Structure formats: C-alpha cells, structure tokens
Amino acid sequence: MKRVLIVDDAATVRMYHRGILESGGFAVEEALNGIEALEKALEANYDLLLVDINMPRLDGFGFLKEMRRQEIPQPPAIMVSTEAAARDETAAYRAGANCYLVKPVRPSQLLAHARLMLGEAGR
C-alpha cells in the first residue's frame, strides 16, 4: 500500500483529503506544518507528499526546500493551495513540487493526480 503524507494546518482539509486518499487505497499520515512534516520524513519513507502552501512555523515551500537542503530523499510532491495565482504555482515548482492543485480539490482529481505522480495512471 502506497504511503501518503498530508501536510496541512487545517484539520477539516486533512480529514477531507485523508478520506479521498484512503478510499483510493492509500495509507495516509498527517503533519500539521512543515516542521512536523520534516520530522516525519526523517523517520519514514513516503511515496507521495500532499503539501499545503500556507502553514504556520514552516510553509510548504520552506518544507520542500528544507528537505532538499537536508538531503532527505523527496518523493513526488503535490502542492495544494487556495491561491490560483500563477506566482505561487511557479514558486511551487521551483521549490520542488511536481504538481500544483488549487483547493478545493475534487476527489476524482486528487486521486487521478496521486496515481499519476506514482506512475499508476489508469488504475
């Protein structure tokens, strides 16, 4: 079972994304901010990251950059944000994201992108 780490400070969003991913057969863990996510990424290997941008303590960009700086192997990362502005999309790819989705994400959209990132498109 593929493991996904959801990094988001909003409990409702984490619950929503968890429900979608679990229904798609993924095992899900959660982190409330970039610092907590870094700690989890040091302890375990994840197949996919689902990362919010705006979070307290360490935002999504900072988290991905810090992973790189600490040379923690980074799995594919989907960045999600409420900001549809192109400025953040560009910054997300620069920070190391592989995909950028605008909230609120549709269940089918999230599952399709998660599978695509894992090379499982079409399942």
Add this chain to the structure above:
Amino acid sequence: MALLRTKAVEGAVEKAVPPGAKTFPGAADCEELTAGLESSNATERRQAARDLMRCPNAGAALVSRLKREQDLAVRAAILTILIRLDDPAATAELADCLRSEDVALRNEAIEALRELAVAGDRSGAVPPVLACLLADPDPDVRIFAVNVMESVSHPDVERWLIEVIENDSQVNVCAASLELLCEIGTEAAVDPLVRVKTRFASNAFIQFAADLALKRIVESDSR
C-alpha cells in the same frame, strides 16, 4: 557604529531611571534607533528593533523594515516587538503584509496577528482590521483574515463567518470559514450552513465541511 550608539542610548536610559520604571527614549533617540533598522549589519538591525520596543510610535518603521528584511533573526525580532508594542497603526500595516507575494512574510503576518489576538490585543486593533480585510477585493486576503480569526476571541467572530458563507462568492473563502465554523459554530450557523451547501451544491469539499460543522453543532447541543 550604529550598534555602539544604540547601546549608548540604552545605557543612558537605564542610568537615568530606577529599574522597572517604564521609560521612553526621546524623539531624537527613537529616530536614531529607527535609522539603525537600515544598518547593513544584521546584528545591528536586530538590536535596533529590540531597542525600539521603548518607542511607542515605532510600529510603522518596524513593519516597513519587515517587508524588506531578509535575515530571519531580524524578522523574528521585529515581529516580537510588533506584538509587544500592540500599536493599532502597526497592526493595520502588518495586515497589509497579507498582500505580499512573499509566502513566508504572509505567514509571519498571520502568525503575528494571531499572537496579538491571543496576547489580549490590548489596543483592540485586530477585530476592526479583520472586519475590513473580510471586505477586501482579493479573495486570498479574505482567506487570510479568516485564518487569523481562529485566534480571535471576539463576540462577532461567528457572525462574521456566517456572513462570509452567506454572501462571499468565492468558494475558497467560504471553505476557510467553514473550517472555523466546524470548531466554533453554534445553532446560529445551522441555517446558513444548509444554505451554503445549496449554493455550492456541486463542490465536494463544501459539502464535506458543512456536514462536519452541522454534525459537530448537533453533537455539542446534545451534550
């Protein structure tokens, strides 16, 4: 050099008054400290920020520097002093940082506004600033305003959130409000929650969050 001057000012003030007494440097000293914020040396800028704690009108200068400051330690010092100063003008300026393209600065501003609210917001500046931000034309700014509300214990918070889910046309602003209503919503939110579900009938997240809020309200009522 600026650091030496800063320390000299601090020393002079400390010698002139008994320990524990509230002291304010003169206008000229505050001007000198403000100038220290522009030093090319990060340690001097941080020291100047700390010393400006004793200059009640320093908020605008501190926020101005914050918007350009790249050194994390100086940014942290400025934010700490801004929270302690609790200056209404500075709070409004801080709220302006929510429009920044710098994600870190935006998040720092959100955190500082939350901390101001938690720390008591003695000046009472946070709620009116938030009410104003909720009417901002930029939906992202409205979302950040809702994010700050999480820490604001003001009697109107639920009413503001209800107004958002009743009237805001942007789905993500409503989504942010729903997240908070899941935590603080009361019976007053029930009908608006039902209506927002109808308004965004095809949006899965709105359905999920509104149902969750309704469930929690019913559960808390039955306790």
